[in-house]
Amino acid sequence: MTASKSAVVLLSGGLDSTTILAIAKKEGYTPYAMTFRYGQRHEIEIEAARRVAEYYAVRDHVVVDMDLRQWGGSALTGDEEVPKSASVDDIGDGIPITYVPARNTIFLSFALGWAEVLGAQHLFIGVNALDYSGYPDCRPNFIEAFQSMANLATKSAVEGAPYKIHAPLIDCTKAEIIQRGLALGVDYQLTSSCYDPDSAGRSCGRCDACLLRRRGFQENGVEDPIAYQL
């Protein structure tokens, strides 16, 4: 395994990022996992990321602390209520208040810094544009623009080892992601997707993330193995 097959995988502990870690492993990359404690409402995500990183025996796992609450601006980090709905059809069309300003830009920037230190040329991120709930930083043209910028920003790229940002789920629906993951043997019981779990770690079932996840399992005719408050 050469250094150029090393990959930094952004791992939230959710369904999408766990699936991309499985894809990176399957494609022969040596994964390094990076998780952010950025002022989320809960630690459930971090615990899920640790379980997943251990399960996949990543080469190293760093949990980066940063306080995005210093600015507010999102229901995921601020005091605003996480919106809940009865079904996927009730999710609004616009960019929702769970959007965290510049989040994927910040996360990819840290991944880039770590990749440069590791000598890794590959970054994996589990964004998807179809079920993306309206976040602008989940679209293909954002990923392409970040890659172009990264290849001007760094010593290693300037010296001839450019970066590739992999977003293998970007065109997938949630159902297709789950289908791919199940084919790779992903144990989705390890994961957590909910924006607002209870203290026992049970998912609310009614936030946008839960609704999209539940429908994805339904469309596969498979039971979601995690616990819901419903």
Next chain:
Amino acid sequence: MTASKSAVVLLSGGLDSTTILAIAKKEGYTPYAMTFRYGQRHEIEIEAARRVAEYYAVRDHVVVDMDLRQWGGSALTGDEEVPKSASVDDIGDGIPITYVPARNTIFLSFALGWAEVLGAQHLFIGVNALDYSGYPDCRPNFIEAFQSMANLATKSAVEGAPYKIHAPLIDCTKAEIIQRGLALGVDYQLTSSCYDPDSAGRSCGRCDACLLRRRGFQENGVEDPIAYQL
């Protein structure tokens, strides 16, 4: 003053960033200053940034904590010695070990997130490509690529309020920067540029940053008002 004249200014407390804050003020922007405590060897930089922010009566000043030492990879954050030289002519040609991987990418990403929350469309960064000591993320094509990426990454840009990254010193030599700053009445005694100051806050005089700064003042025929260990 409309929201669109608000600007996030990256302020390290050094000579360049202090000069761009003076330029932003002069050009009529309402400045918000952002400083990073990212695992530098010393707090002198942060203290200088606080002095400068107070002097210029910025609307708000945030000091963001992050630990770039988790990865190492730079003399500015790791255990490696900061290189010292007798004169500017002895500074090496390549990218030096004081380079911090993806630093300006990370800093601009945070500035972008804060700008979006503030409704500010302007970001100021004090990079310069001539005296940049070989850092790839100080070149004009990096700044342009970051701006393009930012305008795809964010809700506000997508909704019609694009960002502009201002790097007004990018083509200036250190002497020209000081000349501009002196014309704007900048008090350089407030600033600190040294990579390796002593516990009394005196600059070493022999790291790359000190050598470039000292030559810049010499070329202006002006005495540098800060204290050196020399």
